[in-house]
Amino acid sequence: MNLNLRNAVIHNVSGNTQDQLKDTIVDAIERGEEKMLPGLGVLFEVIWNNADEKEKSMMLETLEDGLKH
Structure with a gap:
């Protein structure tokens, strides 16, 4: 994985609240x-x-x- 991608993802969510982080994860899934x-x-x-x-x-x-299911 490209280091720039890591930095971009971290930059995009840095400072987010738990609710915002949850929304990001749920939306992606x-x-x-x-x-x-x-x-x-x-x-x-x-x-x-x-x-x-x-x-x-x-x-x-x-x-x-x-993974068993």
Whole structure:
């Protein structure tokens, strides 16, 4: 992924409230457009890099469970 894309995504959502961030995520998922996936990946990267080991474990369990369906 291009570093400029990371910076652009982070710049576009920096300072957003939790509600605005949620709206961004929900909108990207509901649209289902492939072009939105890199942005969601950048947001996930931010979450992952700021999570402690317990939070990472919970995310991985959630992901594993979600992929079983």
